[in-house]
Amino acid sequence: MTTSVPAFDAAAIRAVAFDLDGTLADTLGDFHAAISAMLVELSLPPIARETVSNFVGKGTEHLLHSVLACVASSAHRTPEDTQSLYAAAWGHYMRHYEALNGQHTALYPGVLEGLARLRAAGLPLACVTNKPEGFARTLLARKDIADCFAVVAGGDTYERKKPDPMPLVGTARLLGVAPQALLMVGDSVNDAQAARAAGCPVVLVPYGYNHGVPVDGIDADGVVPDLDTLAQALRPAR
Structure with a gap:
């Protein structure tokens, strides 16, 4: 799997939303x-x-x-x-x-470091997942990263879930940023389609699930090897 330099304006990013399963954690x-x-x-x-x-x-x-x-x-x-x-x-x-929930789950390499860098840069963070919100909040707490996220949206938070844009549009509103300034980070075509429909830039990680299909061919703004690499690319822009 190859990675690519993200093709969005890093200086325009005001918040970051993360998928959970296959992006933050191997669940x-x-x-x-x-x-x-x-x-x-x-x-x-x-x-x-x-x-x-x-x-x-x-x-x-x-x-x-x-x-x-x-x-x-x-x-x-x-x-x-x-x-x-x-x-x-x-x-x-x-x-x-x-x-x-959480017993057989591990955070991916680079997640803790990446979240810490982004928080230090002053970027508000959200978790936008199709997992039920209650399960998502419990898992984030059990992995000691719940405090990283200002917003948590699950598959039952809104009337529709990803790949519908509704969760990302709602999250951008709650964070007080325009969708164009909210970067979506995910591992699947669902994340990319939701972001495109919402008007958000989107990057993917190559280590997740994506229904067994590589992410290379998905319409996204780039593929990053891990979240710490992404955070390092974004931090100087703040």
Whole structure:
């Protein structure tokens, strides 16, 4: 994976918004553990960790529907039969995820350093994720970075989630900046599409999930190797 120099005006950036799963933290272990426990309760076969990674990023509803559809064939059930278990799956998953949240998660290299640099530069920060807001706030607190963010927006904070621009437009409003001055940092096409629709500049990291597809071909303003590298590029502009 190659990285590129961001193609936006660093001096125009007044705030930074970060995706959570696959950008700030590697949360795949939590997802897989909660889903595995859910499947046991539903008497459905297990699913590989790598397969789950392809479903992360579009919200809990998409994650569960995708998992259920995936296990349908190996369970000798039709997708329709398996999807009928969705309501029960939701309850089991939410209970297990709440208990596991953060246990199998680690911050990516450069995250702590990058957040510290950006805060020192006086840039207000936000976390804009498709994870339910309550789970996002809990995870940020358990990883000791909750105080870094002036705004936390989850997949259930607004009527629509990324790739809709609504969460980014709302976040920019709460931070008191124009969308054009809010840099979105993410790991997937959802983040890039939301940013483009909101009018925000956007850079991506190459180490996240993005549904199993490299980020090279996504319409973004650059790909940065880690958040500390990005912060160093932004800090002199302040």
